Amino acid sequence: MKNNDRAIANNVNEIVIPLYLLAFIVIGLFQQSPKEILQGLFEIFTHPGMLITDYMVIGGVGAALINGALVGLVGYGILKLNKVPMNGPSIATIFTMVGFGLFGKNVWSILPVILGVRLFCLIRGQSFRGHVYPALFGTALAPMVTQVVFGYEWRIVTGIIVGILSGMIIPPLANHLLIVHEGYNLYNVGFTAGFVGLLFINIFRNYGHDSVIMEIWGTGLNSILRRVFVPMFLSMIIFGIILTKGKLKEYLKVLKHPGILISDYVNMYGFGYTLINMGLVGLIGSVYIELVGGVYNGPTVGGLLTMTGFAAFGKHPANITPIMLGVWLGTKSNLLPYSVMPANAPGALLAALFSTTLAPLAGNFGPIVGILAGFVHLTVVSNVGILHGGLNLYNNGFAGGLVAMFFVAIIKDLKKGR
Amino acid sequence: MTTEKEKLQGIVKELIANALDAGATEIQASVKIEADKTVITVKDNGSGMNEKEIKNALKVLHQIRRDEIEDYYGILAGNSLMASGLNLVGMLVDDAVVESGSEGTVITVIRLHK
Incomplete structure (x- = not known):
């Protein structure tokens, strides 16, 4: 039973x-x-x-x-x-x-x-x-x-x-x-x-009623928000370690999971390991903001919290980092020519945090596919907002669905060819 | 909404995909719809499972049934590029039995009608 x-x-x-x-x-x-x-x-x-x-x-x-x-x-x-x-x-x-x-x-x-x-x-x-x-x-x-x-x-x-x-x-x-x-x-x-x-x-x-894509973007809040959210992510890790009695080896199983829907980590590995995962994923998001010289504000903290929440439901450090790296490569990172968007620009920064919606692609098909998906995601998400006129807050979810659709269709076809 | 018919189809497709992954050349599937439950059995002549694999399979099949997600996510059962394997099946059924040896596996799952 x-x-x-x-x-x-x-x-x-x-x-x-x-x-x-x-x-x-x-x-x-x-x-x-x-x-x-x-x-x-x-x-x-x-x-x-x-x-x-x-x-x-x-x-x-x-x-x-x-x-x-x-x-x-x-x-x-x-x-x-x-x-x-x-x-x-x-x-x-x-x-x-x-x-x-x-x-x-x-x-x-x-x-x-x-x-x-x-x-x-x-x-x-x-x-x-x-x-x-x-x-x-x-x-x-x-x-x-x-x-x-x-x-x-x-x-x-x-x-x-x-x-x-x-x-x-x-x-x-x-x-x-x-x-x-x-x-x-x-x-x-x-x-x-x-x-x-x-x-x-x-x-x-x-009927003559358009919407304007806005950009009300807070700055100067780094010190306040860093002091609130970094300790919050650390508290998750510490509390998770206490709940799991320090048996951290088991956590490696989370990192090996592809993260495809439906991956309920609380159900699969228990709440303790899920909390550790949530804290680590939140910290990775914070580190990214720091590394690219980004800002903490409502939207970016919203990105961090979404990443943290989905670390109970598919995301983990191993499947999000290739995607984020792909987004970063697409920005003006000086590694690739012709990039125009600075990594700390609002759209690019949010893309890096929310692109982790594509974590299952990296988790299932490996980091190269993940990097490619992140790279493509940046270009798509930068241009689809106009389609829904900003009425959909999950713009990266919309773009992520389109990107995943392309990748799944191509990978499926390649698999059939074998 | 994922209908009951789609959920049952999904369970059968996942179990058959599982058998094909095990290299089965002969697969028998049976679906028995009774008044209070549906019993699905898939029998194959694939490579079989060792004790550890049986334990792992039972672990996912013995998850609690997740009726708060099955209407929404249940459509993914049998519809995923990389078959989500037994994970989704475990969320859709109330009980499961796995019998396997060096050759062949029989998986029986029971879904109660609520």
């Missing part, structure tokens, strides 16, 4: 993850005065929030961290209401939601999209529990709501209706698009949301 797995038996993960969310709130409260935080949250709630809008600039560091934590807590609450255990996909979902709560999602703009998925389930007579991950990841389309309300200045109810409609498309499309890349793009809902954004922005454009 099945041994009801260690992830369920081990309830530590059920406690630790919300503790990190609460930590964000506490840290946020120390960054600004209560009045500034309230004012900052108001600014965040009433901003179009299109890609890239750094909430640390709009509302301040404290308000952005609190908004991120609240967005994560909404996700946590919905998972708990639906009795979903805090395993790999859940951790990836929550950390991604917190991360994007720093640049584009807010605690109210995510709700219509989730409601849209709920309505889809009601109409189709399906369980919401079975679609809870597309619902929560689908909040990538939160700017659809805020752009309609505060960008186009239509009514709030119109924004909510648009959000609900976009959410209703997510479940069938996300399910269908998995087949396109066969699980080699970890941010599948990002791929999906790109198409949904493309559909809606083209409707808006047809």
Whole structure:
């Protein structure tokens, strides 16, 4: 008989993850005065929030961290209401939601999209529990709501209706698009949301309403954010070592895993090794930012948190580093001619962090394929934002899906030729 | 949404891919749909598994069934370039038995109807 797995038996993960969310709130409260935080949250709630809008600039560091934590807590609450255990996909979902709560999602703009998925389930007579991950990841389309309300200045109810409609498309499309890349793009809902954004922005454009790709990009926050997030990643490693009683040899098994969907590391290796992996992946992201002279701000910290979350669900140091190296090679790294984009430019920096969505390509087909995929990803992600007009926050998930599709198709064909 | 039919197809495809990977030249698959459960058995004459391989196979097949992910990710079963092997099957079934020797393997999985 099945041994009801260690992830369920081990309830530590059920406690630790919300503790990190609460930590964000506490840290946020120390960054600004209560009045500034309230004012900052108001600014965040009433901003179009299109890609890239750094909430640390709009509302301040404290308000952005609190908004991120609240967005994560909404996700946590919905998972708990639906009795979903805090395993790999859940951790990836929550950390991604917190991360994007720093640049584009807010605690109210995510709700219509989730409601849209709920309505889809009601109409189709399906369980919401079975679609809870597309619902929560689908909040990538939160700017659809805020752009309609505060960008186009239509009514709030119109924004909510648009959000609900976009959410209703997510479940069938996300399910269908998995087949396109066969699980080699970890941010599948990002791929999906790109198409949904493309559909809606083209409707808006047809009626004279375009969107502007923004670049509100915080600077000068390195020392504050470095002091918060580097210790956070270190705490994960230390806590993981304590949970695994220092038996680190077992961790090598994680590094050998290809990471293709579905790789639930909590389920496969236990929460302790997953925490170590999360901390290491977060640190690799931080080291990359430091090495290229990048900045810590809402979007880059969002990237770090997404990487960290997906280190419970497919990513590990061995399968992300070739991808990141590939992105770096595509930038103005002085190694290749004709590169125009500095490695610390906003787009290139975010591409390096979020390109790790392609980790399964490196994990399954080796580092050379990984480097190539990263290199191609940079060129694709730099040019696809216009397609969805910034309505999809997971632009790298959209690009990653396209890149994975090309690689899978070519590799498949080469394999058939043998 | 991945339908029940697609999930069963996926399980069968993964088990057959597993048998082909083991070099089987003869594979028998049986799907028995009963009132409360579906029993799928795939028997092959492939290279068989040693004790360690049987233990590893059972480890993934004995994962807890993940009904919160099967409607969304279940479509990947049997639809992946590198067959996700028994990992996805383990998430889709409630029980499994693996019998193998020096030649041939029989894998039986049970999926309860909820």
